[in-house]
Amino acid sequence: MTEARPLSRERIDAVTDLPLGFPAPRAWALSFAFALLLLLCFAIAVTVLFWRGVGVFGNNIPVAWGFPIVNYIWFLGIGHAGTLISALLLLTGVTQRNALNRFAETMTLFAVVCAGLYPILHLGRPWLFYWTAPYPNTMGIWPQFKSPLSWDFFAVLTYLVASAAFWYVGAIPDFARLRDRAKSRLGQVCYGLAALGWRGSMRHWRRWEQAYRLCAGLAVTMVFIITAAYSLLLGGGPIPGWHSSIFPPYFLCGAVFSGFAVVAVIMAVLRRAFRLDDILTDAHSNLIGKLLLAVGLMTAYGYLADIFNALYSGEQSELETLHDRLSGAYAWSFWGAVICNFVPLQLLWLRRVRRNSLLLAAIGVSVAAGMWMERYMLIVTGLYRDHLVSSWGTFQASLWDWALFAGMIGVFLAPFLLFVRLLPIISGFELKKASEEARHAR
Amino acid sequence: MPADRPDAHYHAAAAGFAGPEGLASHLATLRQHGYRKLDVLGPYFSSEIADALDAGDNRIAWITLAGGLFGALAGLGVQLYANYAYPLNIGGRPVFAWQPLPIITLEVAVMSAIVFAVIGTLLSCRLPKLHHPDFEIPDFSASDRFYILIRASDEHFDTARTPDHLKNLGAETVALVPLPEAPS
Numbered sequence: 001m002t003e004a005r006p007l008s009r010e011r012i013d014a015v016t017d018l019p020l021g022f023p024a025p026r027a028w029a030l031s032f033a034f035a036l037l038l039l040l041c042f043a044i045a046v047t048v049l050f051w052r053g054v055g056v057f058g059n060n061i062p063v064a065w066g067f068p069i070v071n072y073i074w075f076l077g078i079g080h081a082g083t084l085i086s087a088l089l090l091l092t093g094v095t096q097r098n099a100l101n102r103f104a105e106t107m108t109l110f111a112v113v114c115a116g117l118y119p120i121l122h123l124g125r126p127w128l129f130y131w132t133a134p135y136p137n138t139m140g141i142w143p144q145f146k147s148p149l150s151w152d153f154f155a156v157l158t159y160l161v162a163s164a165a166f167w168y169v170g171a172i173p174d175f176a177r178l179r180d181r182a183k184s185r186l187g188q189v190c191y192g193l194a195a196l197g198w199r200g201s202m203r204h205w206r207r208w209e210q211a212y213r214l215c216a217g218l219a220v221t222m223v224f225i226i227t228a229a230y231s232l233l234l235g236g237g238p239i240p241g242w243h244s245s246i247f248p249p250y251f252l253c254g255a256v257f258s259g260f261a262v263v264a265v266i267m268a269v270l271r272r273a274f275r276l277d278d279i280l281t282d283a284h285s286n287l288i289g290k291l292l293l294a295v296g297l298m299t300a301y302g303y304l305a306d307i308f309n310a311l312y313s314g315e316q317s318e319l320e321t322l323h324d325r326l327s328g329a330y331a332w333s334f335w336g337a338v339i340c341n342f343v344p345l346q347l348l349w350l351r352r353v354r355r356n357s358l359l360l361a362a363i364g365v366s367v368a369a370g371m372w373m374e375r376y377m378l379i380v381t382g383l384y385r386d387h388l389v390s391s392w393g394t395f396q397a398s399l400w401d402w403a404l405f406a407g408m409i410g411v412f413l414a415p416f417l418l419f420v421r422l423l424p425i426i427s428g429f430e431l432k433k434a435s436e437e438a439r440h441a442r
Numbered sequence: 443m444p445a446d447r448p449d450a451h452y453h454a455a456a457a458g459f460a461g462p463e464g465l466a467s468h469l470a471t472l473r474q475h476g477y478r479k480l481d482v483l484g485p486y487f488s489s490e491i492a493d494a495l496d497a498g499d500n501r502i503a504w505i506t507l508a509g510g511l512f513g514a515l516a517g518l519g520v521q522l523y524a525n526y527a528y529p530l531n532i533g534g535r536p537v538f539a540w541q542p543l544p545i546i547t548l549e550v551a552v553m554s555a556i557v558f559a560v561i562g563t564l565l566s567c568r569l570p571k572l573h574h575p576d577f578e579i580p581d582f583s584a585s586d587r588f589y590i591l592i593r594a595s596d597e598h599f600d601t602a603r604t605p606d607h608l609k610n611l612g613a614e615t616v617a618l619v620p621l622p623e624a625p626s
Contacts, residue, residue: 142524177585197571200584205487433486
């Protein structure tokens with residue numbers, strides 16, 4: 001790689017020791033207080049939801065899938081990018097990976113938690129959510145495995161378990177590093193327990209390396225299977241605007257698109273907050289910018305293909321749904337998605353913009369918002385005008401929809417901030433290895 | 443075993459190096475001296491050193507494969523059994539329709555393969571462990587240094603000559619690692 005400048009040992013130590021001598025306690029405390037406020041909002045919204053039932057949400061017949069599913073798909077999509085970016089860059093041997101993977105994987109982990117909570121919360125009786133799991137019971141009943149809902153249960157479960165395992169295995173050597181470097185007894189004990197007794201034997205390292213690469217390869221496969229599983233939730237039914245075989249790849253591109261956007265935002269924030277200009281360099285921004293542009297264009301192709309399919313099918317209901325999307329009651333969500341997703345994106349053709357982490361983050365915010373509107377457009381415009389005029393209706397998000405959404409961002413943010421405070425945000429041993437190798441290559 | 447056998451008091455001899463350079467050839471030198479029970483600790487993976495240690499096996503790959511097959515069978519099995527034990531008529535489709543089966547089968551296969559890979563790695567490294575005699579190396583810091591270890595159980599281990607052999611390699615530090623005292 002052109003810009004892999006070797007870092008000094010002291011610099012690497014300083015970066016991996018961030019949790020031990022945290023440089024910005026006040027800014028962190030303020031951010032964490034904000035996250036806790038959102039978490040409080042979550043607690044209130046969930047209490048109201050449990051007390052009064054799902055009627056507090058705006059979704060009703062015919063738009064039975066409102067915010068819970070819109071946000072579920074949005075969060076899950078953000079998660080995919082963390083897995084893909086980490087696993088693909090590992091398998092392709094891109095050295096810039098070592099600065100990006102840890103926080104991208106952590107983003108995945110907490111985004112999947114948020115995604116997993118939504119379907120549970122919008123069940124009428126959330127405390128019985130475990131009924132979707134197959135387990136022997138005295139009622140003698142089993143889940144309906146021909147339904148995409150049960151595929152979805154396994155999709156989220158697989159994603160949660162696998163991304164947690166991948167994340168943890170990757171972090172074990174860093175826990176060991178912190179254990180060896182921690183000054184306080186509490187730090188030594190906690191990081192020591194998390195390191196599971198890792199001592200860096202080359203025999204262990206070889207097995208670790210094999211396992212990590214295998215997990216990465218499996219994780220890439222998993223992203224494809226899981227987007228397929230939940231896009232078939234939509235594609236499997238006869239709803240106009242949903243019933244399309246393009247959905248699995250279309251969802252995958254959209255998911256990764258929104259996730260890369262969030263990675264760009266987090267990268268810019270961490271870079272500024274911890275003065276990591278020598279680690280999260282312009283070359284990293286450039287890499288993310290290129291990926292964002294590429295996936296964005298694939299997503300744009302998905303939009304065009306979707307429109308083309310509707311026109312080419314010549315089906316009355318498909319054409320009507322297309323018409324509704326372009327000029328119906330929710331046309332704002334379609335045009336909002338098109339504008340937020342693809343207009344600022346075009347700036348990324350310029351190398352100067354790609355290398356500017358703040359501009360890249362601004363485009364990332366625009367894309368995250370655009371992709372949310374796209375999810376909204378897909379769900380709502382598919383449902384609000386069905387085949388039968390008698391089942392037409394509208395959807396309006398309620399106060400509690402918004403409160404739960406804001407709260408869910410707290411569910412993402414609070415543990416993410418704890419991660420920033422307590423764990424290495426940059427993979428120390430990989431940084432060290434890449435740096436030593438770069439020094440030798442000179 | 444006589445009480446003055448060195449491995450009665452010592453766990454290993456450890457030589458610390460700043461980087462991984464030359465460790466592979468050092469290992470070859472030690473092998474020429476007859477040492478067999480060698481290990482290297484380090485802050486990151488070096489395939490060159492691992493090769494010099496002969497630390498190559500594919501057991502993790504096989505464990506992962508086994509996990510994948512186990513998951514696939516479990517995922518498929520539970521679906522087939524559920525359809526058999528609790529048959530549902532979904533729009534007149536056959537009880538054992540194959541079309542919906544691959545998704546959960548693949549999902550569970552991937553999950554199980556990853557879990558097997560992780561647990562298999564830990565168990566094959568005999569981790570987790572609360573303590574290990576390697577941590578008794580004076581000023582132990584495997585996050586900064588590479589260490590060559592010669593176990594005291596090695597036939598050629600000698601409290602006088604072994605440290606000299608290690609010093610001759612140009613190690614920064616050489617130390618005999620005592621066995622931790624057994625709790626009485």
